[in-house]
Amino acid sequence: MTIKRISFSGIRNLDDVTLETDSPVVFIQGDNGSGKTSLIEGLYLTGRGSSFRSHDLDHVINYSKDQFVCHALLGDQQRIGVSRHKILKKTQVKINGDSAQSLSELAEMLPLLLVTPLTFDLLNGGPSGRRRFLDWGVFHVEPGYKHVWQRWRKLLIQRNKLLKNGTMARLELASWTDQFVSASKKIDEHRKRFYKELVLKLESNLNEGSQFNNDLSNQIEVKYDRGWSNNSSMEELLERSLELDQRRGFTSVGPHKADLKFSAHGISAKEVLSRGQQKVLITHLLLAQLQLLREKRNLDCTVLIDDLGAELDQENQYQLLNTLLEKGAQVFCTMVDAEQVLNLSLRLNEKYHAKMFHVEHGCVTPLNPGD
Incomplete structure (x- = not known):
C-alpha cells in the first residue's frame, strides 16, 4: 500500500509538515540530529499507533505542544490517522474518519517493515x-x-x-x-x-x-x-x-x-x-x-529504513533498495551523505522515480538533484 501524502504535527523536534510521497522510493537526507529519525518515527506511528523509540507516547510530543497528530493518504484513497494528547492522556486512531477498534486494524491496512x-x-x-x-x-x-x-x-x-x-x-x-x-x-x-x-x-x-x-x-x-x-x-x-x-x-x-x-x-x-x-x-x-x-x-509493504549507510556499503545499499522495489515495496530511507543519496537516486531513476527531502533543525524541504 503506497503512502501518497503524509502530515505530521507536534512530533519531537519536527516542524509541522505535509509531504507528497507518491513515489516508490523516498530519500530523507540530513545531518545527525536533524530530525530524520523523527520523520521515520512519525511514519511508524501512523501505521502502527506506537513508537519504536519510546513506550510512552507522551515522550514523542514536542515539548512546546500538547499533542501530536499524524495523517496519511494511502494509494487507494483511504485515510488513516493517529493522535496523542498529553494532558488528556488520550490516544486516537482513525480510519477513514471512524475510530478504529484496535491497533491491529492499522497494521492490516498498512503493513510496515522497519529496518534500523x-x-x-x-x-x-x-x-x-x-x-x-x-x-x-x-x-x-x-x-x-x-x-x-x-x-x-x-x-x-x-x-x-x-x-x-x-x-x-x-x-x-x-x-x-x-x-x-x-x-x-x-x-x-x-x-x-x-x-x-x-x-x-x-x-x-x-x-x-x-x-x-x-x-x-x-x-x-x-x-x-x-x-x-x-x-x-x-x-x-x-x-x-x-x-x-x-x-x-x-x-x-x-x-x-x-x-x-x-x-x-x-x-x-x-x-x-x-x-x-x-x-x-x-x-x-x-x-x-x-x-x-x-x-x-x-x-505490498512499506519499508522504513533508518540510516541505510550505517550498515551497508554503496553497492549493497543499491542492491537492497532495487530488490525491495522489485518486490513491490514502497521505501522510505534516511541517509546522512547527500552525495550518496544523489548517486542512489540517479541509479534508481532508470526504473523508478525517486523523491528526496532534506531535513535541517526539524525543517523538512523537497530536495532536487540540482540543489
Whole structure:
C-alpha cells in the first residue's frame, strides 16, 4: 500500500509538515540530529499507533505542544490517522474518519517493515527479537493468526497470575492450563507453517544471487524451536515444571520461549559468519517475508529504513533498495551523505522515480538533484 501524502504535527523536534510521497522510493537526507529519525518515527506511528523509540507516547510530543497528530493518504484513497494528547492522556486512531477498534486494524491496512541498524543484530540479539520477526510475518500472511495470538496471550497472562497465587486451587489452574495448551498448539501450527515457507524462500533467494550468496546458502541452516521439547508433550512438560513454575510465578515452557536458530556447519551462525555475511543473510530474510506477503495476500509493504549507510556499503545499499522495489515495496530511507543519496537516486531513476527531502533543525524541504 503506497503512502501518497503524509502530515505530521507536534512530533519531537519536527516542524509541522505535509509531504507528497507518491513515489516508490523516498530519500530523507540530513545531518545527525536533524530530525530524520523523527520523520521515520512519525511514519511508524501512523501505521502502527506506537513508537519504536519510546513506550510512552507522551515522550514523542514536542515539548512546546500538547499533542501530536499524524495523517496519511494511502494509494487507494483511504485515510488513516493517529493522535496523542498529553494532558488528556488520550490516544486516537482513525480510519477513514471512524475510530478504529484496535491497533491491529492499522497494521492490516498498512503493513510496515522497519529496518534500523539494530535490525542487523537479529542473529546476535535475544530470542524475543526473532519471535517478533516471525510473528510479524505470520500476522500478515495468515489472517486468522491475530485472534489466535490474542487468545493465547490472555491465557498465558491468566495462568501466570494463578501460578503466583499460592493458595489457588490446583483444579482451577488445571482448567486454565488445558486451554493454554490448546491455544499454544495452534500458535505453533501457524508459526511452523510460515517458518517452512520462509526458509524455502530464503534458500531460493540465496541460490539465485551471487557466488557470495551461494556460498552463504551452502553454510546456513535455520531451525524453528517451538518453545518446548519435540520429545515430550506440552502437557507432560507443564506438569513436570509445575512446582518450579509456582515458585517463580511464570510459565517456563510454551510459544513465548520459541526461537529461530541459525547455524553454519553446526555452529551458531553469530559465531561463524562475518558481519558482512550476517547483513546479507538478514537482508534476504526480510526480502523473503515481503515476497510471502505479496504471494499469499497480494499485499505490498512499506519499508522504513533508518540510516541505510550505517550498515551497508554503496553497492549493497543499491542492491537492497532495487530488490525491495522489485518486490513491490514502497521505501522510505534516511541517509546522512547527500552525495550518496544523489548517486542512489540517479541509479534508481532508470526504473523508478525517486523523491528526496532534506531535513535541517526539524525543517523538512523537497530536495532536487540540482540543489
